[in-house]
Every structure is written in structure tokens, then in C-alpha cells.
Amino acid sequence: MNALVPLPVLLPLCATGLSLAFGIRLARFQRFISVAVLTAVLALSVILMVAADRQGPLSVHLGDFAPPLGITLVADRLSGLMLTVSSAVTLCVLVYSLGQGMTDRDKETPLAVFHPAYLILVSGVSCTFLAGDLVNLYVGFEIMLVASFVLLTLGGTGPRMRAGSTYVIISLFSSMLFLTAIAMTYAATGTANFAQLATRIADLPLGVQTLIQAMLLTVFAIKAAVFPLAAWLPDSYPTAPAPVTAVFAGLLTKVGVYCMLRTETLLFPGNRLGDLLMAVALASMVIGILGAVAQTDLKRLLSFTLISHIGYMVFGIGLATREAYGGAIVYVAHHITVQTTLFLVAGLIERRGGTTELTRLGGLARAAPMLALLFFVPAMNLAGIPPLSGFIGKLGLMRAGVADGSAWAWVLVAGSAATSLLTLYVVAKVWNLAFWRAAPPGQAATGTVLESGDDSDDDSDAGPDDIPGTGDEGIAPARRPEGRAVAATLHERAVTTTSRLPHPMVAATAATILFALAFTVFADPLTAYTDRAAAELIQRTPYILEVLGR
Amino acid sequence: MIVSASLIATAVVLCAVGGILLLTRPLTRILLGAVILGNGINLLVLASTGRAGAAPLLYGVSLSRVTDPLPQAIALTAIVITLATTAFLLAMAYRSHQITGTDEVHDDLEDRRIVLRAEVLSERAQLRDEFRSGAEPTADERERYREERRRLRDRLRADRARQARGRDASGNLWNDVLGADPEDYAREGDAKADDRYPRDRGADG
Known part of the structure; x- marks a missing residue:
């Protein structure tokens, strides 16, 4: 069973090679590889999750080098759950992007690049979830980041380069910080392996411990977009193609949260920086959501809610009790799914209404009832309306908070x-x-190609303007009959508005919604599982014994 | 653990230089900053080895005297990763130059808009206070007050329109190559936006 652990990392990497070798001529083969590999990764993740739940953590020392030297991969309950949720979501997003790419049918669309980069992203995400030492975690981050650079700047248009430069520079800086933290840790303890660090860090002087902890937390807080370090996120995510934004919003920030959870429990038990984490969580929640209130562009608005809801998970980590960790893990799983779904729906809205600028949209509930339903369910889920999974996560966290009582x-x-x-x-x-109000008069008729060109990220006027008479000065979209100009949403930000949304896109979105609903239906097994995962995190011994023992 | 002071000192200097370069605007300078900062941090990683020893070869050296090879492996990995990121940044700088004529990193649009809006609002409030504090305003004064308000509104709109039309090159080669101050840019762009898009001024008349 242990031999399966490296496969979620290896399979997508090998598939990337195949995809690059054959993809340019055989687009269908490329699509087949991507779907097949991601399905396989999903199946493997489920197997690993179940196995880790039954037998305790599974570990592999690659090349059979003993811990401080070799690369260690570990799958425990937490990694298993994260892998399962992330691979299910990435599979859905892939199907969505296939639907989008096939509908737009554009030679310019760099699908030849999209698929390999996407597979590398999946591999990097799996690598960070399975990493058993700091260096491997760093490498996993970098794999993921390099792929995300390519995906974020897909097509190389003006706004994407602008958004991409912020993202690349921030990522670069946080990687440097991470490397410094690794150097410090290694200098202080002589190892980078989590299990060995767990036993050695406690012997260090308190100042050194706190320094290492603060460095690592800063790095992960940048990745997770926790409030004072989140300014890059709403500026860089919304310009990317809808599936890319969806998968980034769902996964990349949660990778940061996962790393916080892992290091806080395994390396620094005792919760010394708990108060700081809670303060940051509060700021993140409140300021993030106030940012969202001020937005009128759907994608930017969703980016701000993303920042805000990261605060919930950090709250759980800051409380550091078993219930709180359990609640945080449920919340991570819920939030990956729901945030991805909402961005996918934003892509559908853009396709139907021609824009995501809310002041120009309207009447979609009548015009596209299916789309309205697709938006309504995850939106209520995000807000935490009772039967849905957001409620379960929030309830768990709040109960943990009340039980803590401070x-x-x-x-x-x-x-x-x-x-x-x-x-x-x-x-x-x-x-x-x-959705609800009547359609504004200027709304684009279906079947027009809107070349939003590079005014895309200027759509977000800063809320209702109290200066009278300031209307919208956006350029009137160039209208062309459908078929003459080709829309390429993966390439540029030109959008074909259609009244019939492509089936694969709708089906993929519906699948993610159903996945989130499954959290409600199987709420009891899920919370029992996360409770066991939290217990395992707090115990620490199963993990350490699995890696070092034997 | 004994660490070479010269290694640490070099690392600190490199990190400082790299950090300063990272704070500049043109992407090419940021790129140089990233390279230098990366090298500085690789030195830090190497410094975590402790005292220098013999080369870590398999045979012919007593194991107690070899250098710890692990930091070297980590540094090697980091070098490769920095190389890849540098290549990407370089491509980005070039592409950015192709599109906009500069490789400058732009301000967050929303930040600029908020700043401008705050300025305009405070100026307007001041105007209103002045207007109301006086006695019964004459027709002339009222006209001037309206004129001022219109000017403010135009300023806000011109800025918005300029942003909506893309951040194109200013046309000044010197500024484009060397990277002008954003204020210079804004001023030049302003003049250009006004004569290129007269519709903006006419529309709100």
C-alpha cells in the first residue's frame, strides 16, 4: 500500500511529458490523457485516504535513504482528505475547461500549453500535500508556482501580464523567505524532515523556535492570502481564464492553510503564537468581507470573499484544540469546493451575460434559470445557510470557540x-x-462577441459613486456577428455570449455543487473523519513513528 | 556550530542589494534583484553547513571530516528553481515591453482610483464650505462654483477613461526605456487621452 503514496505526484508529471510530446498534433489524445490521469489520481487519493484512515499514516522514503537524507512522502488522514478533495475539484475544472475550449474551437487557444501546465499544477499540489520534509515541501511549492505562472499569464495579454507580474514577484519573494527559513531550521537542528524536526525543535532555545515558527507562518500566510499579506490576490486572480481562476482560488490558497496546519501541529505544538493567529484571522475575516461589499465586479468580489473566509481556517488553527482543528479541516474541504464552484459559475455568467460587472448584468434569473440555480446553491453555501456544508464548517469552528471560552x-x-x-x-x-432585477437596457444581446480587450480589470468601479452623473464610460463593445470573429476565452478576454451554455461546462459546475452537497449528506462520516484526523494531528506519535520507526 | 563570517557577510550584502532592487518598478531590475537575492539566500543555505570540511566523496576521505552534503543539495535545487523563475520573469519583461512599451509594474488600479477619489471628494467638500460660508452668492459666484465642480468631475472621469483604454506607452521614448515616475506617466497620458478621446469630455457636458 505504501508504494501508492508517490503516484499522485508521479502520474501527472509523466502525463505532462506525454502531453507535451503528442499534444500539439493530437489534441484529442492530449485531452484523453489529462482526463484519464486526473481520474486515476482521484481514485488513488480515495484509496490513500481510506488506507490512511484504517492503518494510520503511510510513508515512503524514496530511494530508501534514511530520513534526514532522502525524500520522504507521507500520507496521513489530513493529506488523504486534502488530496481527495483537491483531485475531485481539479478533475471537474478540467472537464469545464474542455467544454470551454471545445466550444470556442480556436486555433489560437494555447491548449497545447494549458494541459501540461495544468497537470504540473496538480502534481505540485499533490507533492505539497504529501511532503514529509521542508525541502520537499519547498520543491512542491515551486512546481505548483511555476505552473501557476504559466496558467495565470496564458495568452500573454496586457492585463494578464500586469496581474501576473504582481503574482510572480510576490511568489518569488515568499519562496526566498521559505528558503531562508529552511536554512535556519537546518542550521539549528541538522535536519529538514518533519518527523525529526518534531522531536528536535523542542530542544532549541525559545527565541530560535519562535523565529523559525514566525518565518514559516509568514511564508504560508503569503500563500494562503491571510489579511496583511493578501493584497496581491484580488489584483492578480480575476484576469485569468475562468477555470484557472477557479482552481487557483480553490486550491492554491488552501495549500498555504494546509501547510500552516501541518507545521503548527507537528513542529510547534503548544500554540505559542495562537493569539497572533487569531488576531490575524479576525482582521482577515472582517476586512476581506468589507472589501467584498465594496466591489461591483463579480470576480473581484469573489476574490475578496476568498480572503475573508481564509480567516475562518486560521481561526481554527489559532484555537488549536481538537474540535477547532476538526472544524478547520471541514472548512478547508468545504471552501475548496464552494469557492471553485463560484468562480466556475462566474465564468458561466460571463459567457451568458458578456461581463462579470454587476452593474451591467441583470435579468439572468428569467433568462437563464439553470444558471441562477447553479449560482444560488453555492452562494448560499458560502454564506453558511443551514443544511449546506458551509454551515457545518462554521458550526464546528464556533462550537470550538465557545468551548475554548477565552x-x-x-x-x-x-x-x-x-x-x-x-x-x-x-x-x-x-x-x-x-439575477433578480430586470435586465438593464445596455445589456449585450446573445450571440455577440464582446471584445473586452484590456478594460477587463477596469470594470470594477469602486462601488456606488456619490458624485452625480458619473455613468459608465466603458468602451461600447465591438459587436460582430457570431462566427466571424472567434472568441477565445482561454486566450484573450473576448467572450461569445450564448443563450445555450455548453453542456460540459454546466455539467462540471453541477458536479462540483453535488460534491459540496455530498458533504451535507455524509456530514456525520465526514465530521467523524476530520475529528480522527485532528486527533492524529494532535497526537503526533503515529506520524513520527511511521516515518522514523521501523 | 562555527560559521564563516565572510559567507554570512556576503549573503547579507547580496540580500540587501537584491531586496532594494526588488522594490523598484521596471521588471528587468526586479529580475536582477531576484537573481541577486536568490544567490544571497543560497549562500545562507550553504552557511548552515557549519565549518568547511573535505569534499563529500564516497571513498578516500574519513567521514568525520567531510562537509555536510545536504545543504549543497538544497542549494543546488534552489539554483535550478531560481533559474527557471528567472527565465520566466525575463520572458514576462519582454512580453510586457512588447505590449506596453515599458516593462514597468503598474499600480493596482483600484488603489489609484481610491486615492484619486479621496482627493476629489475632499477638494469638493472644501469648495462647498467656501461657497456656503459666504453671504448670499451672486450669480457669478454660483457659476464659478459649478464650473469648479464640473472640473473635478472631469478629472475623475478622464482618469477612469484613461485606465479603461489600456495603459499604452506614453510615446516618450526616454521615459519608456528608462521607466518614468508614475506621476510623469499620468500627466503625459492625461494630455494624450484628452486629445485622443474627445468624446469623454463632450459626453458629460
């Missing part, structure tokens, strides 16, 4: 309740503007 915990509970309400306000605003 003043800070109560403040955080109040803050998360307020954030929840504001989230409801935000999604209600989107619902009212885009």
Missing part, C-alpha cells in the same frame, strides 16, 4: 458570525443585481 475566542466567534452575515449580504447583492 475572551479572544468569544471575539472571534462574534467576528465570524458577523462575517457570515456580511457574506450573506454580499451574495444577496450579487443575486439581486445579476
Whole structure:
């Protein structure tokens, strides 16, 4: 069973080679490889999750080098769950992008690049979830980042280069910081292996311990877009193609949260920086959601809710009790799914209405009831309306906060309740503007090609302007009959508005919604599982014994 | 652990230089900064080896005296990764230059808009206070007040329109190559946006 552990990393990497070798001529073969490999990764993840739950953590020392020297991969309950959720979501997003690419049928669309880069991204994400030492974690991050650079700047248009440069520079800087932290850790302990670090860090002087912890937390907070380090996110995500934004929003930030969870529990038990984490979580929640309230562009708005809801997970990590970790893990799984779904729906809205600017949308509930349903369910889920999974996650975290009972915990509970309400306000605003009200007169008729060119990220006017008479000065979209100009959403930001949305895109979105609903249906097994995972995180011994023992 | 001071000192200098370069605007300078910073941090990683020893070969050296090979492996990995990222940044700088004529990293649009809006609002509030504080305003004064308000509104709109039309090159070769101050850019772009898009001024008349 242990031999299966490296496969979620290896399979996509090998498939990338195949995809690059054959993909340019045989587009169908390329699509087949991507879907087959991601399905295989999903199956493997489920097997690993079940195995890790039954037998405890599984580990592999690559090349059979003993821990400080070799690369260690470990799958425990937490990694198993993260792998399963992430591979299910990436598979859905892949199907969505296939639907989009096939509908747009454009030779310019660099699908030849999209598939390999996407597979490398999946491989990098799996690598970070399975990494058993800091260096391998760093390598996993870098694999993921390099792929994400390519995906974010796909097509190389003006706004994407602008957004991409911010993202690349920030990522580069955080990688440097991470490397410094690794150097410090190695100098202090003589190892980078998690299990060995877990036994050695406690012997270090308190100052050194705190320094290493703070460095690692800063790095992961940049990745996870926790408030004071989140300014890059709303600026860089919304310009990318819809499937790319969806998978980034769902996965990349959660990778940061996962790393926080892993290092805080395994390397630095005792929760010394808990108060700091909680303060940051509160700021993240409140400021993020206030940012979302001010936005009128759907994609930017969703980016801000993303920042805001990262705060919930950090809250759980800051509380550091078994219930809190359990709640945080449920929340991570829920949030990966729901945030991805919402960005996928944003892509569908853009396709139907020609824009994601809410002031120009309207009447979609009548025009596209299916789309309205697709938006409504995940939106309510994000706000945490009872039967849905968002409620389960929030309930778990708040109960942990109340059980903790300290003043800070109560403040955080109040803050998360307020954030929840504001989230409801935000999604209600989107619902009212885009779906419920009558269509504004200037709305594009279906079947037009809107060349939004490079005004895409200027659509987000800063809220209702109280200076009278400031209308919208956007360029009137160049209207051309369909068929003459080719829309290429993966390539540029030109969009064909269609009244019939492509089936694969709708099906993929519906699948992610159903996946999120499954969290509700199987809420009891899920929370039992996350509770066991949290217990395992707090115990630490199964992990350490699995890696070092034997 | 004994660490070579010269290694640390070099690393610190490289990190400082790289950090400063990272804070500049043109992407090519940021690229240089990233390379230098990366090298500085690789030196730090090497410094974590401790005292220098013999080369870590398999045979002919007593194991107690060899250098710890692991940091070298880590540094090697980091070098490869920095190389890849550098190549990507270089491509990005070139592409950015192709599109906009400069390789400058632009401000967050929303930040600029918020700043401008705050300026305009405070200026307008000041105007209103002045207008109301006086006695019964004459027709002339009222006209001037309206004129001022219109000017402010135009400024806000011109900025928005300019942003909506893409951040094209200023046309000044010197600025484009060397990277002008954003304020210079804004001023030149302003003049250009106005004469290229007269519709903006007419529309709100």
C-alpha cells in the first residue's frame, strides 16, 4: 500500500511529458490523457485516504535513504482528505475547461500549453500535500508556482501580464523567505524532515523556535492570502481564464492553510503564537468581507470573499484544540469546493451575460434559470445557510470557540458570525443585481462577441459613486456577428455570449455543487473523519513513528 | 556550530542589494534583484553547513571530516528553481515591453482610483464650505462654483477613461526605456487621452 503514496505526484508529471510530446498534433489524445490521469489520481487519493484512515499514516522514503537524507512522502488522514478533495475539484475544472475550449474551437487557444501546465499544477499540489520534509515541501511549492505562472499569464495579454507580474514577484519573494527559513531550521537542528524536526525543535532555545515558527507562518500566510499579506490576490486572480481562476482560488490558497496546519501541529505544538493567529484571522475575516461589499465586479468580489473566509481556517488553527482543528479541516474541504464552484459559475455568467460587472448584468434569473440555480446553491453555501456544508464548517469552528471560552475566542466567534452575515449580504447583492432585477437596457444581446480587450480589470468601479452623473464610460463593445470573429476565452478576454451554455461546462459546475452537497449528506462520516484526523494531528506519535520507526 | 563570517557577510550584502532592487518598478531590475537575492539566500543555505570540511566523496576521505552534503543539495535545487523563475520573469519583461512599451509594474488600479477619489471628494467638500460660508452668492459666484465642480468631475472621469483604454506607452521614448515616475506617466497620458478621446469630455457636458 505504501508504494501508492508517490503516484499522485508521479502520474501527472509523466502525463505532462506525454502531453507535451503528442499534444500539439493530437489534441484529442492530449485531452484523453489529462482526463484519464486526473481520474486515476482521484481514485488513488480515495484509496490513500481510506488506507490512511484504517492503518494510520503511510510513508515512503524514496530511494530508501534514511530520513534526514532522502525524500520522504507521507500520507496521513489530513493529506488523504486534502488530496481527495483537491483531485475531485481539479478533475471537474478540467472537464469545464474542455467544454470551454471545445466550444470556442480556436486555433489560437494555447491548449497545447494549458494541459501540461495544468497537470504540473496538480502534481505540485499533490507533492505539497504529501511532503514529509521542508525541502520537499519547498520543491512542491515551486512546481505548483511555476505552473501557476504559466496558467495565470496564458495568452500573454496586457492585463494578464500586469496581474501576473504582481503574482510572480510576490511568489518569488515568499519562496526566498521559505528558503531562508529552511536554512535556519537546518542550521539549528541538522535536519529538514518533519518527523525529526518534531522531536528536535523542542530542544532549541525559545527565541530560535519562535523565529523559525514566525518565518514559516509568514511564508504560508503569503500563500494562503491571510489579511496583511493578501493584497496581491484580488489584483492578480480575476484576469485569468475562468477555470484557472477557479482552481487557483480553490486550491492554491488552501495549500498555504494546509501547510500552516501541518507545521503548527507537528513542529510547534503548544500554540505559542495562537493569539497572533487569531488576531490575524479576525482582521482577515472582517476586512476581506468589507472589501467584498465594496466591489461591483463579480470576480473581484469573489476574490475578496476568498480572503475573508481564509480567516475562518486560521481561526481554527489559532484555537488549536481538537474540535477547532476538526472544524478547520471541514472548512478547508468545504471552501475548496464552494469557492471553485463560484468562480466556475462566474465564468458561466460571463459567457451568458458578456461581463462579470454587476452593474451591467441583470435579468439572468428569467433568462437563464439553470444558471441562477447553479449560482444560488453555492452562494448560499458560502454564506453558511443551514443544511449546506458551509454551515457545518462554521458550526464546528464556533462550537470550538465557545468551548475554548477565552475572551479572544468569544471575539472571534462574534467576528465570524458577523462575517457570515456580511457574506450573506454580499451574495444577496450579487443575486439581486445579476439575477433578480430586470435586465438593464445596455445589456449585450446573445450571440455577440464582446471584445473586452484590456478594460477587463477596469470594470470594477469602486462601488456606488456619490458624485452625480458619473455613468459608465466603458468602451461600447465591438459587436460582430457570431462566427466571424472567434472568441477565445482561454486566450484573450473576448467572450461569445450564448443563450445555450455548453453542456460540459454546466455539467462540471453541477458536479462540483453535488460534491459540496455530498458533504451535507455524509456530514456525520465526514465530521467523524476530520475529528480522527485532528486527533492524529494532535497526537503526533503515529506520524513520527511511521516515518522514523521501523 | 562555527560559521564563516565572510559567507554570512556576503549573503547579507547580496540580500540587501537584491531586496532594494526588488522594490523598484521596471521588471528587468526586479529580475536582477531576484537573481541577486536568490544567490544571497543560497549562500545562507550553504552557511548552515557549519565549518568547511573535505569534499563529500564516497571513498578516500574519513567521514568525520567531510562537509555536510545536504545543504549543497538544497542549494543546488534552489539554483535550478531560481533559474527557471528567472527565465520566466525575463520572458514576462519582454512580453510586457512588447505590449506596453515599458516593462514597468503598474499600480493596482483600484488603489489609484481610491486615492484619486479621496482627493476629489475632499477638494469638493472644501469648495462647498467656501461657497456656503459666504453671504448670499451672486450669480457669478454660483457659476464659478459649478464650473469648479464640473472640473473635478472631469478629472475623475478622464482618469477612469484613461485606465479603461489600456495603459499604452506614453510615446516618450526616454521615459519608456528608462521607466518614468508614475506621476510623469499620468500627466503625459492625461494630455494624450484628452486629445485622443474627445468624446469623454463632450459626453458629460
